[in-house]
Structures are given as structure tokens and as C-alpha cells.
Amino acid sequence: MKMSSLEKAVVLLCGLGLAYTIFMQKPAPRPVTVPATQTTAAVPGTSAPASTAPAVPAPATPVEPANGTPAVPVQENMLKNEATVTTFTSAGGGIKLVKILAGPYAGRTEQVLNDHSSSPIGALTQNGGVRETTVYQVRAVTDRSITYTATANGVEITKEWTMTDGKPGDGWGYLWNLKVTLRNTGTQKLAGSYGLFAGVIGAVHSTELGRTIASDWYADGSADEIHADKFDASSFLGFNSRAAVPEMTRQLKNLKWAGLHNQYYSLMISPAAVAEGGFTNLWSSRVWVEHDDPGRQHVKGWAMQTALEMPGTALEPGNTAAWSGQIYTGPRSGTVLSNLGGDRREGMHYGMFRSLSNLFLWLLNTFHGWVASFGVAIVMLTILVRIVIWPLSIKSTNSMKRMAKLAPLMQQLKEKHADDPQKMNMETMKLYREYGVNPVGGCLPVLLQFPIFLGYFGMMQNAVEMRGHPFLWVPDLSLPDTVAHIAGFPLNPLPLVMAVTMYLQMKVAPQPLQTNPQMEMQQKIFKIMPLFFLWFCYGTASALALYWSVQNLVSILQTWIAKRRPEPELVKVARRPSFLERAQAAAEAQQKAKAGRPAPGGGGKSVFKKGK
Numbered sequence: 001m002k003m004s005s006l007e008k009a010v011v012l013l014c015g016l017g018l019a020y021t022i023f024m025q026k027p028a029p030r031p032v033t034v035p036a037t038q039t040t041a042a043v044p045g046t047s048a049p050a051s052t053a054p055a056v057p058a059p060a061t062p063v064e065p066a067n068g069t070p071a072v073p074v075q076e077n078m079l080k081n082e083a084t085v086t087t088f089t090s091a092g093g094g095i096k097l098v099k100i101l102a103g104p105y106a107g108r109t110e111q112v113l114n115d116h117s118s119s120p121i122g123a124l125t126q127n128g129g130v131r132e133t134t135v136y137q138v139r140a141v142t143d144r145s146i147t148y149t150a151t152a153n154g155v156e157i158t159k160e161w162t163m164t165d166g167k168p169g170d171g172w173g174y175l176w177n178l179k180v181t182l183r184n185t186g187t188q189k190l191a192g193s194y195g196l197f198a199g200v201i202g203a204v205h206s207t208e209l210g211r212t213i214a215s216d217w218y219a220d221g222s223a224d225e226i227h228a229d230k231f232d233a234s235s236f237l238g239f240n241s242r243a244a245v246p247e248m249t250r251q252l253k254n255l256k257w258a259g260l261h262n263q264y265y266s267l268m269i270s271p272a273a274v275a276e277g278g279f280t281n282l283w284s285s286r287v288w289v290e291h292d293d294p295g296r297q298h299v300k301g302w303a304m305q306t307a308l309e310m311p312g313t314a315l316e317p318g319n320t321a322a323w324s325g326q327i328y329t330g331p332r333s334g335t336v337l338s339n340l341g342g343d344r345r346e347g348m349h350y351g352m353f354r355s356l357s358n359l360f361l362w363l364l365n366t367f368h369g370w371v372a373s374f375g376v377a378i379v380m381l382t383i384l385v386r387i388v389i390w391p392l393s394i395k396s397t398n399s400m401k402r403m404a405k406l407a408p409l410m411q412q413l414k415e416k417h418a419d420d421p422q423k424m425n426m427e428t429m430k431l432y433r434e435y436g437v438n439p440v441g442g443c444l445p446v447l448l449q450f451p452i453f454l455g456y457f458g459m460m461q462n463a464v465e466m467r468g469h470p471f472l473w474v475p476d477l478s479l480p481d482t483v484a485h486i487a488g489f490p491l492n493p494l495p496l497v498m499a500v501t502m503y504l505q506m507k508v509a510p511q512p513l514q515t516n517p518q519m520e521m522q523q524k525i526f527k528i529m530p531l532f533f534l535w536f537c538y539g540t541a542s543a544l545a546l547y548w549s550v551q552n553l554v555s556i557l558q559t560w561i562a563k564r565r566p567e568p569e570l571v572k573v574a575r576r577p578s579f580l581e582r583a584q585a586a587a588e589a590q591q592k593a594k595a596g597r598p599a600p601g602g603g604g605k606s607v608f609k610k611g612k
Contacts, residue, residue, distance in 0.1 A: 075138055077146055079163070083173030084330070093136040093148035093159045094122030094197070095176075098329040100265075105331035105464050113265055113329055116289040116303050117200035121267065121327060122159065122178060125195040125283075125307040154186025164326070171340040174330025180323045184315040194313045195283070199267045199329075201260040202289045202303030205479055208263050212461075215284035215306040216347060217250070217258035223346035225261075226250075228286050228302040247285040255280040256343050258308045261332050264464035264478065268328040269308050270342055281309040331464040334361045348462055356455025365465065375471025378543055382550040386558065389448055393558055394565075402437050453548070460544045474542045481542035492538055494545035499534040501552035506530075508559050 075090040083103070089096040098113040098121075100106045114121055119131040126132075136148035136159070144163040151157070158181040166172035184190055203213060216225035231245055252258065255275070259268035271280075283306060290300040310323040328344070330336065334357070337344040350357040360381065367377035386393075409431060417424035431437075460466070466478040474481040474494070482490040506527065537545045 074135055077138065077141055079143060079146065081163070081173040086329070088146050088161065089120050090136045090138055090148060092120040092123035092132055092134065093150065093157070094120030095327070095329060096120045100330065105333060106467065111204065111265065113201065113267065114199040115291065116202055116287070117305065119197055121197060121199040121329065122161075123197040124157070125197050131197050151185070154184065154188075155190070156183040156185055157181070171328065171330065171336050174328055174336070175340065176327045176329075178325060178327050180310065181320065182313055182315060182322075183320040184317050187317050189317065190313065190315045192314055193309050193311055195281070195307045195309045196269055198259045198269050198306045198308060200287060200289070200303050200305040201262050201265065201267055202291070203299050203301050204262055204264055205299060212263040213261075213302065213304055215260055215282070215304050216349065217252055217255065217282060218343050218346050219252035219255040221254070223349060225349060226284050228304050231286050247283060250282045250284070251279045252282055253279050257347070258282050258306070259328070260304050260306055261347060263462060264332050264467055266328060266330065266332040266337070266347055268344060268347065269325060270328070270344070271323070271325040275311055278311060280311055283307045332462055333464050334358060334459070335365060350458040351454070353451050353455035353458060356452065357459040360456050360459045361463065364459075364463070368465070373471065374466055374469045374477055374543070375474070375546065378547050379550050382547050383554060385452060386551055386554040390558060392448060393555070394562055399437065406431065406437060456547060457544055460541055460547065463541070463543065466541060466543050471546070474546070477543040477546070478541050480539055481545070492542070494542050494549060495534055495538045498537060498545045498549040498552065499530040501549050501556070502530040502533060505552045505555050505559070508556055
């Protein structure tokens, strides 16, 4: 069977896409205009004209006492628990660093968050712009709380940080309560609201794609995000459709949370009260960062930074305002975020198959609790999925076998109506109906597997639970299983195994007689699928390729078993009337019933005797 020009083009495009995925995924060159550290950089940028900024007294500089004594010294406090070590700094009165300890959500190494930022999480911002450098005084500190106070430009500021109660799996150790109190002691009204800085987050490994690094939020009943690569200029056929932008601003209605995420970790700000019907500004931009992924490789690329408005902090002289909420700095785990509530699990951005993704994550963690190996847990989950769809696979195999048995009759039709393709197609469909054969019955398992694959992919590509967990030759299931580089190109065995096993699976499957265009196109698409999935999985988490490889092997085994089952008989089935025929029969039956009933008031003898 020859391939058409269109099909050859599809194969070529898949091949080029695979080559791009393997060879060309490198960060964009770093612009010289974006410094790596930016003490007073705007959040998300400083590109707006100065005249457009409201006249807000800026909480900008350290407090210099009037007697000329030195400025308040910067003080750092590390608050520890079994999940994290959180470093607070008085320079900005917030979280400087979060070190997630080795364990369920960091693998065998520690993971540090916000280490690319010169400002702490929780620093105040001016209209999303310049972040404060105010040095606070530590008023109180315990092993679970810290309180800062400062006065800057006529504004008294108090920040009270308190660790939430609970278990690490429920978010304890990653979630902080924050209350910010502002009192205007000056003589001028604060003309605009303050904001809170959510931090900076970038890639955690060298193969992470730009689309996994984003500023995100949940507002007005839905989640959305801005990826780091959305700030680039875009073009089509050489024509610019969008210019590069330094920052983006969103006005969000009924905001529940906003923040940042990369592939495996999240920073979130959740106001305690939702401003029903009101709008909250979110400012986002990106910054170039470089760092070493401990025990892995040097990482460089675009990171995201964002700030969230605190509505109601535009104060008259003498007035006080308070904002309270929660700050999450931890793993981007569907389990943890679901346990925290507040619609935080929507920060996983699973998509339309989120129910399947949540189910797969629960099953994966359940199996891991039994066997203590995520690789084995993936194998168990794969086998379970194949068992669930096994009845459909049997039905598909039987349908294809019956199609094959129709070959002689279909050949006769082809010879009889060689000069009339339309008549041949009509007679072919009639033949299918007479023997109860569904010509697309073999597609059902494939069609069902596609949403299963997408649900599994959505879960697996962000499964921080996999980070640092090995299996066989794979050192980390959350990363590609690169074993070597050939001329600088990564060699990833598992995606290759997946493509080969998928091809073998299609070869051993029963092949129907390819006599109509629909079936021929279906078979050609199936032949392209291994190349497509190779391109799709090559640069993603090796856990995904492991799942698909195992399911191909199980499918081959199921096909081998199905071929040894008794052959289905090819017999004619009672023809089922069409909808129109059934409707017509019902109308005729109703008409006959009416004709058999006596007319009202007649058709019988009178019950009254004739008078004399």
C-alpha cells in the first residue's frame, strides 16, 4: 500500500518535530538588557512611563534614623520543620528562601525555591513596580511564627507570619498565614493599592520546557496561566503577529489565588477573603536566571516573577487597613493541593481530562504505598488500565476477525461493481449490516486509550512525586532517561522502546480487509502513530514512556491470547429496523388500533327503548 503525498508530509513533519525536540530545545539567548539580579527591578517591569504610576508613597528605602546612626541591620531567621527549612529576612520582611528537604517531594536531593530573587516572598510592591527594600525590625519570633514591623515614608507596616497546622502531606510546612497591617501616619492619601510579591521561579532541570514555567491564577471559576515563552515576539510566515512584551497585567475578577509554578513546584498567594464582584490586579514578567541543579546539570533560562494587588490599601491619613491570606511555597502535587482546598488543585492545569489525571495520581500513590517503587507502581497502574479495557480489546479483535472472514464476499462485490464505486460502497455497507460487522470496531480501544493517555500524560508530566526516584537504568523518573550523548545529542532508550513496541503491537493485531477508503486511511494513520508518540514523549518524563512501553507489551500479550480464542462465526444477523422504519411501524399500529375502536356515541344499540 503506497502512501499519499499528504501522508508522506505528515510523516516528514513528525520527523522534523522529533528532531527539533531532541536537538533544538535550547533556551533563547539571554538579552543583555535583563540583568540577572535586580534589587529595585519593577514587578513585573519598569517599562511603563513614570507619569502613569499613581502617586503612592513608596516603601522603598531602608529606614535611616534621624540621629545619623546606622540603618537597621538585616536579620535572617530559619524556621524548620520536618518538610522544609524556611529562611526569613528582615530586608523586605518575608521569605528569602525555601528549602524543601529530601523526601517525597524533592527526591534524594534538597530543592530550593525563590533563590533567584533579590526580594523576598511577601515584599510589598508599588503598583506592581519597584519592590521594597525596607529593613524591618523583628518584634517576635518562635519556631512557628515571626513578626516584623517598620515605618517607611509615613506608613507603619506590620507583617505577621504564622505556620499552619497539619501534616506534611496536607500542606503543613509549606503553607504560611500572613497578615499585613498598614497605617497611614502621613498627611497625604495613598493614591494606589500596595501589592505582594509572590517570588521568582524558574526551571528545575535542564530539559524543562518554557511552557511549564508560568504565572497562574484561579479567578471567576476557572484557572489560567501565562507561560514564560508568551513574552517573546511571535511571527507567521515572516510576519510579526505579536511584538515582544516586557510585562503583562491581568485584572482578575473574584480571585481565589495567584502565583507561579514550574514543572514541579508552586508559589501561591491566597487572599483570605474573595472580593466578590471586584477585580484584583496581577503583574507578571520574566527574568533570566542560571543555577546548578544539585547532582544533575547546569540550568539556565527564563524564570517568572509576579506580584498580586492587595485591594483596599489606598488609605486616607490616619486610617488603617489589613490584608490577610496564605502563602504556599511547596510541591506542585495534586495530592497536597487537593488537601489544602481553596481550589488550589486547579493549579495543576490538568485540562479537560482532569478527572482521569486525579484518579491516576491517587492510584499511583496507592500502589507506591504498597511496593515502595514508583517504577513498579507505574507497571501496576498500566496493567490495571489494560485489564479495564480488556473487554473492548476482545470485542475489537473479534470485529477485525469477522471483517477478515468477509474478504471473499467483499472481493466478489468489488469485481461485480468495479465500474460503479458508489454502488459497491452501498452493497458493502449492506453486507456489514447483514452480518453485524462494524467496520470501525477495531478503532474503539484506540479511541478510548487516547483520553486515557492524555489524562495520564497530564498527571505524569507534573508528578513531583517522581522526582529523584530511580527505576532500572533510569536515575530519575521525572526526567528523560538519557544514558549517553552522541555528537551532543541525547540518547533516550525508553521512548525508542515505546516506539518499537507500539509498532510490534500494530503488526500482531488482526488486519482487516482494506477495501474502503476509511479503513485504508485508518491503517495508514496507525502506522504513523509510533513516530508521532516518539516525538511526543522523547523529551518528557521517562515515567510516561515507561507507561506506554508497558501497555504496548501487555497489549501484545492480550492480542496473542485473543488469537487463541475460538474463532467467531460469520453468520447473518436479524436485521434491525431503522429509526424511520420503527417510527412508521408505530404509526401504522396506532392507526390500526384507532380503526378497531367503536366511534364515540355510535356503532352500538341504544340503551333506551323506543317510546310508544
